[in-house]
Amino acid sequence: MLHRLIRRLPRPPQAPARFMLEQFLNKIFATAIAEEELDFLNDNVFQVRVDGIPMEFDLTLKNDKLKLSPVSDQWDLRITGSAYDFMLLAARREDADTLFFQRRITTEGDTELGLYLKNFLDSLDLSDLPFSKWLEQGLNGAIAMHDRFEPLGRALQR
Numbered sequence: 001m002l003h004r005l006i007r008r009l010p011r012p013p014q015a016p017a018r019f020m021l022e023q024f025l026n027k028i029f030a031t032a033i034a035e036e037e038l039d040f041l042n043d044n045v046f047q048v049r050v051d052g053i054p055m056e057f058d059l060t061l062k063n064d065k066l067k068l069s070p071v072s073d074q075w076d077l078r079i080t081g082s083a084y085d086f087m088l089l090a091a092r093r094e095d096a097d098t099l100f101f102q103r104r105i106t107t108e109g110d111t112e113l114g115l116y117l118k119n120f121l122d123s124l125d126l127s128d129l130p131f132s133k134w135l136e137q138g139l140n141g142a143i144a145m146h147d148r149f150e151p152l153g154r155a156l157q158r
Helices: 002-007 014-028 030-034 083-090 096-101 111-123 132-157
Strands: 046-051 055-062 065-069 077-082 105-109
Touching: 014 030, 014 055, 014 065, 046 083, 077 083, 077 111, 083 096, 083 105, 083 132, 096 105, 096 111, 105 111
Parallel strands: 046 077
Antiparallel strands: 046 055, 055 065, 077 105
């Protein structure tokens, strides 16, 4: 699988990636933040762990800005899954319930916070987001690349 090949690559520093992702998320969700749709993240720590690649961070909302920080032991909700499954979820190719019930994406912690997050994600219309065309093209390209190279990764494992 592709994620096993990626695991063999040297780990890049996470601070620059977190900073860039934080800036991107604040631009993408600026309207949702202004309309207080993400207020459920106030004083709550949402931890994201991506299996197979070196990406993990804590996310919270402070002073009307999404803030990313290194993972800690103090989180209210943790969500874990593969980069591929997160991309499928973001591209709306897989339903969140399907991914959760198949345990491809797992959550731990505050169930109510998890439901707020799920409802927020379900209510998003990707075409309303800034950079929506770019985001859609990027997600579709990454998914296609995974689908194309995943058989190679399996063959290399043998």
